[in-house]
Amino acid sequence: MDDAHTANIHSESDGDSGDHGDTNASDSDAQQALEVVFQPENIHRRKSSLVPSNTRPQNNRKRTNCFVHSFLDENNGEYLPNHNASYEGLAQERKVDKDPDGALDAGHQSRLLTKKQISDMAFGIRELAKRLAHIRLKMNVQHVFLLAKAHDATLIANTREVAHWLLTRDQHYKVYVEDTLEHNRVFDAEGLLASNHSFEGRLKFWTNKLCAEKPQTFDIVLALGGDGTVLYASWLFQRVVPPVLAFSLGSLGFLTKFDYDGFQNTLSRAFKEGITVSLRLRFEATVMRSQVHNGDSARDLVEQLIGEESEDNHTHKPDGTHNILNEVVVDRGPNPTMSTIELFGDDEHFTTIQADGICVSTPTGSTAYNLAAGGSLCHPDNPVVLVTAICAHTLSFRPIILPDTIVLRAGVPYDARTSSWASFDGRERVELRPGDYVTISASRFPFPSVLPLDRKSKDWVDSISRTLNWNSRQRQKSFKEWN
Incomplete structure (x- = not known):
C-alpha cells in the first residue's frame, strides 16, 4: 500500500439521543467521518508478517470503546451458561464482582464483566492502540473544545487568543469554552462577538453536564495548561473521550506534548494532515x-x-x-x-x-x-x-x-x-x-492523547529526560595513557 491509500471510519453512537442547546446534530452525526491515512514510513513489513489473511485464526473479539465510538455490547455482565465448558472455562464466565441490585445500568461498569470479557476487552484496546500508532487520522473538525484553568488570568487570555484564531480561521468551526467565561472580564465574550459578526452562534459554552451526557458533540479537545489540565479533561469525559491535544503551559510536561508558542502551525497541520493518537489505559x-x-x-x-x-x-x-x-x-x-x-x-x-x-x-x-x-x-x-x-x-x-x-x-x-x-x-x-x-x-473507555507527528516514537523518553533529568550525570572522564 502507499500513503495515498485511505479509508473512512464512521462513528457509532452509544445509544444516547437528543440535542443540547442549539446543536442540531444527533450523537451519531456529531462525530464526523475520520479519514485514515497510512504512514509512508510504515509500509515496509517483515516477511514473517506477510501471511495471507485466510490463514489467520478468527476471533469473536469486539471493538473496544474509543473516540470513534465503537462500543462493546457485553450482555450487561449476565452469566451465560455453557454446559460443555471445563471448570476453568466456567470460572472465566463468572462475574468478577457482585451485582446486588441486578440493575441494567450497572451492567455498563467494567467490574461486572466476566474475566473472559475483561481479557477480550483489554486485548481489543491493545490491538486498536497498535493500529492507531501507525496511522494518521484526518478528521473533519467542526466542534472544538477548549479547556484551561478558568481562574488563571494568563490562561484565560490564551484561551481567548486560540478561540479568536479558530473562529477567524474557518466559518465552519464552532468553539466551546467553559461556561464560567461567558461573563469573565478577561475573556470578554461580548467584545469577542462584537469584533466580528460571523462569530455569532459559533462561540458556545460547555458545561459539565454537556461533557457527561453528549461527549460526541466535540471532535477534538485542546488543553491549555499542565498535566493537571489533561487529568481534568479525563475527569470531565468519564466515558467517551475525544482526542486530546495538549499545549504545554504548566509546570510539568508528561502529558502536554505541544509548545503553545506555535499553536497556529500545530493546529493548521493537525487539521490538514491529520493526527496520530496514543490510547492511554484508564x-x-x-x-x-x-x-x-x-x-x-x-x-x-x-x-x-x-x-x-x-x-x-x-x-x-x-x-x-x-x-x-x-x-x-x-x-x-x-x-x-x-x-x-x-x-x-x-x-x-x-x-x-x-x-x-x-x-x-x-x-x-x-x-x-x-x-x-x-x-x-x-x-x-x-x-x-x-x-x-x-x-x-x-x-x-x-x-x-x-x-x-x-x-x-x-x-x-x-x-x-x-x-x-x-x-x-x-x-x-x-x-x-x-x-x-x-x-x-x-476501563472500556481509554484516553486518546494526540502525539507530535515528528517525534512520536521517542516522545515518552524525551519527557522523562526533560522533566525528571532521568539518568543525567556528569560524564565519566576517560583514561589518559602515560609512558
Whole structure:
C-alpha cells in the first residue's frame, strides 16, 4: 500500500439521543467521518508478517470503546451458561464482582464483566492502540473544545487568543469554552462577538453536564495548561473521550506534548494532515459499601469476597464509579495510625497491607504519585497495573506489576482500628469505613492523547529526560595513557 491509500471510519453512537442547546446534530452525526491515512514510513513489513489473511485464526473479539465510538455490547455482565465448558472455562464466565441490585445500568461498569470479557476487552484496546500508532487520522473538525484553568488570568487570555484564531480561521468551526467565561472580564465574550459578526452562534459554552451526557458533540479537545489540565479533561469525559491535544503551559510536561508558542502551525497541520493518537489505559474504580451494621468486627471481609459467603450478593452495594487516568489511592487520611487494607486479585486474597496506604497506578500515572512512593517508571504502552505501597510497615513489601486483565479489590477489614480514605486522580476523596472496599479494573473507555507527528516514537523518553533529568550525570572522564 502507499500513503495515498485511505479509508473512512464512521462513528457509532452509544445509544444516547437528543440535542443540547442549539446543536442540531444527533450523537451519531456529531462525530464526523475520520479519514485514515497510512504512514509512508510504515509500509515496509517483515516477511514473517506477510501471511495471507485466510490463514489467520478468527476471533469473536469486539471493538473496544474509543473516540470513534465503537462500543462493546457485553450482555450487561449476565452469566451465560455453557454446559460443555471445563471448570476453568466456567470460572472465566463468572462475574468478577457482585451485582446486588441486578440493575441494567450497572451492567455498563467494567467490574461486572466476566474475566473472559475483561481479557477480550483489554486485548481489543491493545490491538486498536497498535493500529492507531501507525496511522494518521484526518478528521473533519467542526466542534472544538477548549479547556484551561478558568481562574488563571494568563490562561484565560490564551484561551481567548486560540478561540479568536479558530473562529477567524474557518466559518465552519464552532468553539466551546467553559461556561464560567461567558461573563469573565478577561475573556470578554461580548467584545469577542462584537469584533466580528460571523462569530455569532459559533462561540458556545460547555458545561459539565454537556461533557457527561453528549461527549460526541466535540471532535477534538485542546488543553491549555499542565498535566493537571489533561487529568481534568479525563475527569470531565468519564466515558467517551475525544482526542486530546495538549499545549504545554504548566509546570510539568508528561502529558502536554505541544509548545503553545506555535499553536497556529500545530493546529493548521493537525487539521490538514491529520493526527496520530496514543490510547492511554484508564481504570474504572467503584466504591462498594458494606450493608452490614458498622462495628460488627465478627464479620470477615475475606470470607465475604472469596470465601464461603462469596455468593451472598447482598453484603455490599455500589456507591459511585470513576474512570481515572493516573491512579487510585487508598490511604489513612487524617488518622494518626497506619491503615490496614486487604488486597484481592480476581478470586484470590493477595495480602494484608499495613502502611500509610496503597497506590494502584496506570502506566500513565507511573510518573506521578506512584513514582513518589517508590514505584517503577513504566512506558504508557505497557498493558499493566502498578501496585505500590505508601510507607509500608515492612521493608519486604516491594512494588509489584500486574497484568491489565486483573481485577483488584482493596478493602478495609471489619476489625480495622480506623477507616481509610480513597481518592481518584486526587479527586472525590471518600471515606472507606470497615467493611467497605474499592474495586479497580481496566476501563472500556481509554484516553486518546494526540502525539507530535515528528517525534512520536521517542516522545515518552524525551519527557522523562526533560522533566525528571532521568539518568543525567556528569560524564565519566576517560583514561589518559602515560609512558
